[in-house]
Amino acid sequence: MRGESDEGPAAVVPPWRRFSSAAVMIVVLLGLLGFTLAVQLRMTTTDSSLAAARQEDLVRILYDLEAREIRLRQDIAALEESQRQLRSGEQGRQAALEEASRRADELGILAGTLPARGPGLTVRFQAGAKPIAAVRVLDAVQELRGAGAEAMQISGGDRATVRVVASTYFLDGEGGSLIVDGRSLTGPFTIAVLGDPATMRTALNIPGGVVASVAGDGGNVIVEEREVVEVSALHEPRPLEHARPVS
């Protein structure tokens, strides 16, 4: 009670003088304790993880993280490798698919199952005194094939059209008609053919060839070169019973 020494005993003591220095110290210490307690609680709740961790814990955590990083990097490399493999496999399959569909288109045109267009000729047979014989038409077809014809169709006067394929046959019908693959066509007959026009025209016009033979029978063959010839008639493919592909 040092503070009271210069006051009279009856004097009113100010409140801050009533305490000894030890009591003041206690108040200060407890205030400090509360302060640090609150700070510590706040700090532990805000960043509980790393800021308050010790050095050896931090080293261990760092080591774990490095090992984990190495593992994950290996995973990434493996996954990128498999991605690369899958991508190249995909590209190969794409190319094979394109090649296969291109071949299917070519074979479809050859087999007469797909319509085709391109430069070519129209060959028109006009009968004279004698009707056009099937053998003349067959000659013309063979000649055109020999000259590199790629697709052909033959149509009669009534617009009936038959695609000419490898198995097509020609027979003489009644009254000057022509039987092609079982269908009867009436004259005049027109063959639409895709191929190199100049070569095929030359092939038809050789001495003793188709044009000459038909002219000898009194008929007439009109050959026209066209920029675009449509071969739109389709051949119905026959399902194979005996032949099997060898692969």
Next chain:
Amino acid sequence: MIAVLALLAGVLLGLWLDPTVPAVLQPYLPIAVVAALDAVFGGVRAKLDRIFDDKQFVVSFISNVLVAALIVYLGDQLGVGGQLSTGVVVVLGVRIFGNVAAIRRHLFRA
């Protein structure tokens, strides 16, 4: 009563100011807080035993905090800081339990 008010004021001040603890002090602060808590419980017990002495409380409070911090510092220098601070916390915890038990006997006679 004044002491409880001072404690509350300190807590409120800490929450309000929200200071950041310097990194050097970070390992020592929790141990110091626990040591101070031990001193406070000891003081409450002494008060109830009617043998409370201001000067003794202040000295025990400060020396508790300093010794606890010193032990942790020593442990950190020796490379056993984690284990040693665990040991300090255990010892102080046991003392706090003992003091609280004495206070309980005083208050509830049980």
